[in-house]
Amino acid sequence: MNSSRPLRLGLMGFGRTGRQLFDLSSASEDIEIVAIADIGRPDILLYLLRSEVEAPEQYYLEGNFVCGPRSRARLMSTDQPGEMPWDIFGVDLVIDATGVYRSAEVLRHHLQGGAPRVMLRSLPEDEIDRIVIPGINEDSISATDRLISAGSATTSALCLLLHTLAKEFVIECGSLTTVHAYTSDQALQDYAGGDYRRSRSAARNIIPNAHDAGRWLGHVLPAFAGKINTSTLNVPVQAGSLLDVTLVMEEPSVTAQAVNEVMRAGAAAQPERIGVVDDPIVSSDVLGSELSLLFDSQGTQRAGEHFIKTLSWYENRGHAKRMLEVARLYGNLGAVTEVA
Structure with missing residues (x-):
């Protein structure tokens, strides 16, 4: 240029x-x-x-x-x-x-x-x-x-989350469910399409769907190739989506507080892309955000010795x-x- x-x-x-x-x-x-x-x-x-x-x-x-x-x-x-x-x-x-x-x-x-x-x-x-x-x-x-x-908006959010956490923790594997606003290729009324579930009304239903992020993740983060399962729940919301990620940590000592601290450091390093919110926000609060990942510190939970669950928000404008x-x-x- x-x-x-x-x-x-x-x-x-x-x-x-x-x-x-x-x-x-x-x-x-x-x-x-x-x-x-x-x-x-x-x-x-x-x-x-x-x-x-x-x-x-x-x-x-x-x-x-x-x-x-x-x-x-x-x-x-x-x-x-x-x-x-x-x-x-x-x-x-x-x-x-x-x-x-x-x-x-x-x-x-x-x-x-x-x-x-x-x-x-x-x-x-x-x-x-x-x-x-x-x-x-x-x-x-x-x-x-x-x-x-x-x-995609979901892929960027997931990659930034994993990339940030992997700097401090060894992540063995994980699972992503994106609770996603309905999309323009979904019908608002029941309408026969190429898929049974996506033929149902996007405005009336929670619709399980597949997501390609897991397939392509290794192209961006080679260390995570084949380690993250991904799926989608399209919900009756026009905009604003939630990233629900559960990770299996190698070390049993990882706490929710430690995860939140690492994400705060990640947000400080990339403030134009990553944010951390401590308030109890909902999907409409993220509308207009130009971040790719808004990490929800209240959503971090530890289960057993190795499982960490995280919540993060994002909206298409960031993408x-x-x-x-x-x-x-x-x-x-x-x-x-x-x-x-």
Whole structure:
């Protein structure tokens, strides 16, 4: 990237994550979103953006552009990666924020359209060049990376928790259940889909679901490969999620107080990503948080000699902010270097 100009991003999908990315980038001086691909009506896309931000009056339409304080993005009416001509916008990186396209084969369509690199908002379906979690493995990135992922909100929270605790304790194995807000691919009324449970109303039910974090964890934290089981409970809450993690510690002397102290040290070391809360908060209290992990000190419990249970909160805006961190990391590397 030319350091004399902002990092130029393209965005596919102007759903909740896409709108958060646009809002966050508009508040920065080093990033601008220059093109957005979405099939929604421009006036409705603007309406949704304004409904979610603290300063809605700063956003407006100007022809086919959605504009903010430091962003002026061309709206393109498509939802197909292969139809987007990223090269004409001179983008440095494209973020696929749809949550729909997760395979390397489909993501390469962005590259064919002129995107130097593509970042996936979620975990991939198959192997890509890199999964990057800021604060953990950003030193692993390479100028040859073209298909990348910033993980997911749940994956970032889990990795930061494990990474912080593993600095002081030996963790043998563990189990994660994320108590997660319902997602945009769930139906609000019972509707026949591809999965029995997820065909039931997200607004009326607690719905057990699988989660891919355990599958990809070893790519970010090799010491935990195959050691953490992961699952999800989607609950009738629109936003705000809870990370419920039970860990088996090698040493029988680990106390809840010791775990809390280590997490406080971790928060002090990475205050932009990790926080610790001592108040008895609930899910709505975390809305708008730009942290990836808000550790709940009241939720730490010891059971028997080796089990420690922890609770942590997170919200999608924190993940959006981490995605922009990853974009900056690659922007600082400069242009893509081809593999020899």
